Amino acid sequence: MLATNPDLAARWSQLRNEKPALRIRDAAASLGVSEAALVALGTATPLDGDWRAILNEMPGVGRVMCLTRNDDCVHERHGRFEDVQVTGPHGLVLGPDIDLRLFLGQWKLGFAVSEPLKAGERLSLQFFDASGDAVHKIYATDETDRAAFDALIARHTAAEPPAFAPAPRAVDPVDRPDSEIDIDGLRAAWRKMRDTHEFFGMLGKFKVGRVQALRLVGDEFARELPARALRGAMEAAAADKTPIMIFVGSRGCIQIHTGRIAHLLDTHGWFNILDPDFNLHLREQAVARVFSVRKPTDDGVVTSIEAFDGHNRTILLMFGERKPGKPELEPWRAIVARLERQAAS
Structure with missing residues (x-):
């Protein structure tokens, strides 16, 4: 299981009330925890870790929104998964809309996440590295085949919650003189x-x-x-x-x-x-x-x-x-x- 501080849920709730527009990655940094730890506090179903199978099955769910980010830039793209080529630790998605280069050796943890909205819920698949930083997210949209998306999640729900302790972020390399x-x-x-x-x-x-x-x-x-x-x-x-x-x-x-x-x-x-x-x-x-x-x-x-x-x-x-x-x-x-x-x- 993810290790959390006993009062983390209360601190996270307070921070959301104070800064409702704060992105979860920035909130995690502010609270001194991993993003995965905050995600796990909500309605989050652990996935089984078969990233290749999940990605190869994504064309069946229709249009989605894919999100990839680093500390300072968020990239969100709507479209369908097409021409998925994921057979080893590296993969490609080469559709006209969803275009990804995948490094699955960095994917250590995944959840199906349900977030409440004013009207309904927002459903996503979220994947994290060894530090608990999100490496990729896939969101259902109004054009997603929800039955197919739900069935994919059911097929890949973990039998037991994963044991996960976030590792420190890798140190940036230092240039030679x-x-x-x-x-x-x-x-x-x-x-x-x-x-x-x-x-x-x-x-x-x-x-x-x-x-x-x-x-x-x-x-x-x-x-x-x-x-x-x-x-x-x-x-x-x-x-x-x-x-x-x-x-x-x-x-x-x-x-x-x-x-x-x-x-x-x-x-x-x-x-x-x-x-x-x-x-x-x-x-x-x-x-x-x-x-x-x-x-x-x-x-x-x-x-x-x-x-x-x-x-x-x-x-x-x-x-x-x-x-x-x-x-x-x-x-x-x-x-x-x-x-x-x-x-x-």
Whole structure:
């Protein structure tokens, strides 16, 4: 069972009364407990841990809302699970709406959660890592086949409540000194890239942090921009109706939106995209560094806007809409070039 303080339920209730809009991840941090511990206080049915089977069965429940977040960005996408490829510790969901990269080795605990609303309930599947942080959530919507969703939960209800004690969060890695990095080798390897997926292997080969590499590689491939450039990229894409891709990741999932964005709004310290099938909530004050990045590929240069927090953790990545075999959209390149000119002026 999850270990909880005897008074945790009372403290959680008081905090919700004081700050009803506070997100549960932030509430858990404020109370000094894991998010999983707060979820377990409610109507939460433990799941059996067969994550692969659950995900492979998701196409049968119809449209849902998927949510993946990190400390500073929440990514919510409506759609159906299609083209689910989950057979080992890694998996893919490659539908036009729900687009996920899954790292199931990080999934340690799951619940079916029922939350009371003014009219009815909100039902979800919520999955947590070894620290009790949520790695992914799947919510039923008005378009979900509730009978199929309920049957999936019944099939995967755990026979006994799980034994779970949250582990400390992993310590952020420390970059080696810049003087120890083979910068010329890094630049040469970067120039030889033929696919964006080679990027992570290159960082590992040169034992260099992501932000560190962006700082060191030079203006040919990466330029630091003001933090406000992230908002600027979204505003420009909305104004120009340029289709984009936005990647937001947890330890156990990367969730991707592809398409246009339209409705942008500031609320209570969050910068939001509020479209019918896609919502994004960005804690803008947490954005410490933003870079424009160019990676060579066989399809031409791929350009991104990449945002990081004060600990060099990735908040989100933003690209122009693209598919393998097709060049990058020129309107997206124009947006990035405009942001770079503004930063240089």
